Amino acid sequence: MLSFLRIPSGPAQRGQSAAVFWIVAVTASGMLLMGWLLPWFVEPTSSGIGFSPQDAVLSAPMGPGAFLLYVLAVTMLLLVLSPLAEIAAGITKRPLPLIADRVRLVVAVVGFVLTLVVWFLIRVLNEEPLFGPIDSHTVTDSAVWLTLYGYAIAALVYGARRWVLARGNVAFGAAAIPFGVLLPFMFHQAPDFLLWAASSLAIYMLLALGLNVVVGFAGLLDLGYAAFFAIGAYACASFASPTHHIHLSLWLLIFIGAGVASVFGAILGAPTLRLRGDYLAIVTLGFGEIIPDLATNNVFGLTGGPNGLSSIDQPRYGPVNFGTNPQWFYWSVLAISVIVVIFLRNIERSRVGRAWVALREDEIAAAATGINTTTTKLLAFAMGASVAGVAGAFYGSLVTIVSPDDFSFAVSVAVISMIVLGGIGNIVGVILGSSVLTLSIFWILPHMNEWSMTVSAPGKPLEFLPGLATVNFTQYTYMVYGIALILMMLFRPGGLLPSRARRVELEAGIESESLAAVQGRA
Amino acid sequence: MTEVTAPATGDGKQPATAAPLLELREIAVYYGRVRALNGVSLSVNEGEIVALIGSNGAGKTTTLRTISGLIRPAKGDVRFRGEPIHHLGAERIARMGVAHAPEGRRLFGRMTVRENLEMGAYARHDRGGVRESFDRVYTLFPRLRERHAQLAGSLSGGEQQMVAIGRALMSNPTLLMLDEPSLGLAPILVDAIFEVIREINARGGTILLIEQNAGLALRTASRGYVLETGNLPIAGSSDELLNSPDVQRAYLGM
Numbered sequence: 001m002l003s004f005l006r007i008p009s010g011p012a013q014r015g016q017s018a019a020v021f022w023i024v025a026v027t028a029s030g031m032l033l034m035g036w037l038l039p040w041f042v043e044p045t046s047s048g049i050g051f052s053p054q055d056a057v058l059s060a061p062m063g064p065g066a067f068l069l070y071v072l073a074v075t076m077l078l079l080v081l082s083p084l085a086e087i088a089a090g091i092t093k094r095p096l097p098l099i100a101d102r103v104r105l106v107v108a109v110v111g112f113v114l115t116l117v118v119w120f121l122i123r124v125l126n127e128e129p130l131f132g133p134i135d136s137h138t139v140t141d142s143a144v145w146l147t148l149y150g151y152a153i154a155a156l157v158y159g160a161r162r163w164v165l166a167r168g169n170v171a172f173g174a175a176a177i178p179f180g181v182l183l184p185f186m187f188h189q190a191p192d193f194l195l196w197a198a199s200s201l202a203i204y205m206l207l208a209l210g211l212n213v214v215v216g217f218a219g220l221l222d223l224g225y226a227a228f229f230a231i232g233a234y235a236c237a238s239f240a241s242p243t244h245h246i247h248l249s250l251w252l253l254i255f256i257g258a259g260v261a262s263v264f265g266a267i268l269g270a271p272t273l274r275l276r277g278d279y280l281a282i283v284t285l286g287f288g289e290i291i292p293d294l295a296t297n298n299v300f301g302l303t304g305g306p307n308g309l310s311s312i313d314q315p316r317y318g319p320v321n322f323g324t325n326p327q328w329f330y331w332s333v334l335a336i337s338v339i340v341v342i343f344l345r346n347i348e349r350s351r352v353g354r355a356w357v358a359l360r361e362d363e364i365a366a367a368a369t370g371i372n373t374t375t376t377k378l379l380a381f382a383m384g385a386s387v388a389g390v391a392g393a394f395y396g397s398l399v400t401i402v403s404p405d406d407f408s409f410a411v412s413v414a415v416i417s418m419i420v421l422g423g424i425g426n427i428v429g430v431i432l433g434s435s436v437l438t439l440s441i442f443w444i445l446p447h448m449n450e451w452s453m454t455v456s457a458p459g460k461p462l463e464f465l466p467g468l469a470t471v472n473f474t475q476y477t478y479m480v481y482g483i484a485l486i487l488m489m490l491f492r493p494g495g496l497l498p499s500r501a502r503r504v505e506l507e508a509g510i511e512s513e514s515l516a517a518v519q520g521r522a
Numbered sequence: 523m524t525e526v527t528a529p530a531t532g533d534g535k536q537p538a539t540a541a542p543l544l545e546l547r548e549i550a551v552y553y554g555r556v557r558a559l560n561g562v563s564l565s566v567n568e569g570e571i572v573a574l575i576g577s578n579g580a581g582k583t584t585t586l587r588t589i590s591g592l593i594r595p596a597k598g599d600v601r602f603r604g605e606p607i608h609h610l611g612a613e614r615i616a617r618m619g620v621a622h623a624p625e626g627r628r629l630f631g632r633m634t635v636r637e638n639l640e641m642g643a644y645a646r647h648d649r650g651g652v653r654e655s656f657d658r659v660y661t662l663f664p665r666l667r668e669r670h671a672q673l674a675g676s677l678s679g680g681e682q683q684m685v686a687i688g689r690a691l692m693s694n695p696t697l698l699m700l701d702e703p704s705l706g707l708a709p710i711l712v713d714a715i716f717e718v719i720r721e722i723n724a725r726g727g728t729i730l731l732i733e734q735n736a737g738l739a740l741r742t743a744s745r746g747y748v749l750e751t752g753n754l755p756i757a758g759s760s761d762e763l764l765n766s767p768d769v770q771r772a773y774l775g776m
Contacts, residue, residue, distance in 0.1 A: 351644070358641050361630035368590055368624055370616035370645030370693065501632040 017168030019497050024157045024175050029080045031150030035143045036076055065130030068118055075111035079154045105159035112151035119144045145186035149179060169428050180334055184327035195326035197442035199398050202333035203391045208418040208434035209340055210387025216425030217348060218380035219360030221281040223412055224288020228385040230407035231264050232257035232392020237309035237402045250315040253393040261389025262382040269381030273374055288412050292404040308403025312396050333394050340387060345427060356380055417481045421488050423495025432496050440480050448473035541604055543568045543728055544697055549598035551584055558584045560752040571729045573739035575773055576749035582732045583625050586699050590622035591615040617645045621695035625702055627686040631675025635666055638674045638685050642692030659688040662718050680711035699730045716742050736773035740764050
């Protein structure tokens with residue numbers, strides 16, 4: 001019955017695009033739902049004025065205002081429930097009539113326009129007579145943004161179904177990039193920590209993209225990836241803080257972090273050339289433990305011991321101080337991520353990319369076709385590490401203090417979970433996986449604390465569960481990883497957007513023997 | 523006769539004066555402390571098919587892997603066109619024109635047929651030449667043209683062997699080494715594969731062939747070597763070997 005969730009076999013492109021269609025459709029529903037439920041759960045903030053549609057629906061005096069809100073409620077419900085129609089069509093194996101998409105497109109457009117109208121009436125014209133006392137349904141504009149975004153991508157996915165199915169990756173970008181760029185506006189009334197969370201998201205996305213080069217492209221399992229992140233962050237902390245009285249610009253630090261980390265990547269790579277699979281995982285795991293340990297022991301007096309290095313410079317460009325304008329920091333990381341994605345996409349399709357795939361598939365055959373396995377592997381390690389170095393440099397200037405605890409095994413696990421969840425080896429999948437997990441960890445879990453307190457307060461829907469308020473959801477980070485990975489293994493064993501290689505592997509297990517084993521060395 | 527250094531030119535195809543294309547002298551290979559090859563010497567002349575036969579574990583595959591640089595010999599030297607190559611890495615040797623279609627085919631299973639063939643030309647930078655090689659491989663194996671977009675791992679055994687040989691040919695090699703091309707194939711496919719091997723040779727390709735199927739290998743080749751547990755006791759022209767009572771008893775089941 002859940003077969004519609006399974007990976008479609010058949011031509012690679014269509015498989016991925018069908019998955020993109022699903023992901024965008026479900027995201028649209030989720031955004032709409034969150035946009036409507038968010039104000040219900042989150043207490044209004046002092047400065048925030050937006051609207052809370054369902055409160056308004058309940059409290060607005062009968063009249064044109066209430067009518068608008070009812071129409072909005074209907075559009076929201078229709079679109080939120082609309083993936084059910086695809087599911088039904090999947091089960092009965094009867095294609096949806098074309099008119100269904102037309103109707104949904106109209107509904108999405110109507111909802112989008114009406115949301116803007118209602119928002120304008122409330123926010124700009126302060127129309128109390130239309131919607132009742134506005135104080136009772138004021139929240140942040142986040143709800144409006146989320147709702148608008150939800151309608152927009154619903155319009156995209158249902159209005160241009162054929163295009164989405166034909167050009168999955170482009171459609172994914174069209175849905176994701178505006179969201180990424182507009183995120184600071186969505187949270188413009190929210191406390192700065194949300195923007196910091198967004199920056200963390202982008203930093204984790206960079207980490208996931210970098211690890212994907214090593215694990216996904218070259219097939220070398222690296223469990224100590226946080227070490228390179230640490231090296232980048234410590235490089236940043238050393239060259240942009242009072243510690244050594246050096247104050248370099250963040251844009252220089254990016255290159256320094258990348259350079260230093262890639263050197264360490266090659267240093268780790270060289271002795272592990274003969275290893276693969278479990279053995280490589282163990283050695284990299286050890287490396288991941290050694291680096292934070294060295295930092296804790298204040299090696300050469302460079303790392304500041306257990307307290308780490310503090311007072312890292314906050315980047316400042318003219319009037320823009322990244323410390324007090326976190327959205328600029330966020331946009332910087334995002335811009336670098338886009339550059340890295342374009343770069344990696346090209347690398348993947350280049351000679352080096354093909355050599356990595358060949359190496360992953362069969363080391364002996366790769367060597368026999370003239371690929372230099374040594375330099376190819378080292379290049380994968382160095383390139384993956386350099387991306388982590390860039391992420392580390394950003395991380396250092398974001399948090400302004402780095403200490404060994406920030407780079408524990410947990411970070412490596414988190415990044416691996418992201419790429420496994422998203423789809424190892426598939427750049428779009430990795431972006432998706434890292435976004436889903438970081439959003440859950442940095443945004444949904446902290447909000448769960450707020451929500452749980454609100455909804456279990458006296459007079460609220462869940463008041464019969466007073467214990468809910470005392471649950472600290474942020475302690476359940478690992479449970480989220482666990483649940484996400486288990487669900488993924490059950491329903492989409494290749495990840496949310498599996499790479500072609502992974503799909504094939506699931507259909508027919510293809511094993512390969514190591515070169516070292518053939519040479520009698522492993 | 524444990525030492526065979528002079529190439530036999532039984533069929534008269536080759537001028538006896540030409541220096542061998544490939545020459546192995548007294549090669550010894552160890553896996554850890556286990557000796558796999560013990561003083562193996564053989565030679566391959568330009569334009570001929572040479573068969574290396576022997577039972578399981580005799581060291582046939584090890585010999586090919588030593589030539590292609592996947593394994594380094596402990597003693598002896600490998601010369602290609604008179605130059606020692608045994609100290610070079612596999613990728614250097616491949617770029618010199620020695621193509622190795624390894625045992626068990628070893629395709630890149632999650633790449634398409636076309637991508638596998640492209641990987642065979644990885645070391646080449648002459649686009650026109652690569653296109654010619656594609657045409658040549660597709661002419662030899664029309665089936666591969668039909669299946670060019672299919673994943674190599676999903677092909678049948680015979681088709682996979684075609685890809686393996688095709689991939690080796692894509693480097694436009696001077697010497698083509700085939701490790702058990704008949705392994706796991708139906709008899710009719712084996713005939714087809716050997717037909718192609720003869721065709722490659724007829725167009726001037728030099729081939730060093732490993733086979734379990736000694737009769738077929740010797741009938742295809744002009745010369746042969748018999749390998750026994752790391753030693754090379756018997757060498758000669760194909761006819762000599764086919765008529766040798768020892769070979770008949772041990773490898774031809776007569």
